[in-house]
Amino acid sequence: MKSVILLGPPGSGKGTQSEKLCKEKGWLTISTGQILRQEIQSQSAIGLQVKQLMEQGSLVPDSIVLTILSEHIAKLMQNDKAVPGLIFDGFPRTLAQAQALQDFSWAPSQVHYFELSDDVIVDRLSGRRVHPSSGRTYHIHHNPPLQEGIDDVSGESLIQRADDREEVIKNRLKEYHAHTAPLIQFYQDVSKQSKQVQFFVYDASLPIEMISEQFQNHL
């Protein structure tokens, strides 16, 4: 099965683009952030372990992320539902995770990097609202729901994520620059060495529809 990585800072639109691709073309998203939030919601042992780290905007240890990811994938494989492709959203976030993914049976053939400056990120994340159980995201100004505070599909309430508060966003950006940004060079090098991996860059400050057109044309 074809699989692609969405790489970029928090708030660069990875979730929005993967959501569109799922809705419009039937792709499947694996978002480690969403899986971890579900662990917290169900108060599992892992959920209790990661709650504080996530609320303060720190990365969760690689060993935990790789464990939940392989469990999630094992479940998906049992499910056996035919999908055109798989999107990794928010994974990998460290070089160790990227290296683990290279040995994976669904190793990605494309990396899509969404580039955005820190000041735009702060505006985007502080205005973001989410529907907790589906992970659908909105922005109070740039992508508002039909009715304020309400999810368009389920009619349920939207929330602001605890880690979308301004003081936490700063720590998430620090973590991104320290641990995730080096993956840009890593995947550029991988794509130069191997024709099997393509690397694409988008200006993530452009309107959602414009990026979506470029992104979906590359798939």
Ligand code: AMP
């Ligand atoms: P996201 O929904 O992708 O913005 O992720 C929210 C939070 O979940 C991050 O700030 C991290 O605390 C944690 N997280 C999600 N994915 C990963 C990952 N691949 N590695 C480490 N921490 C992660």
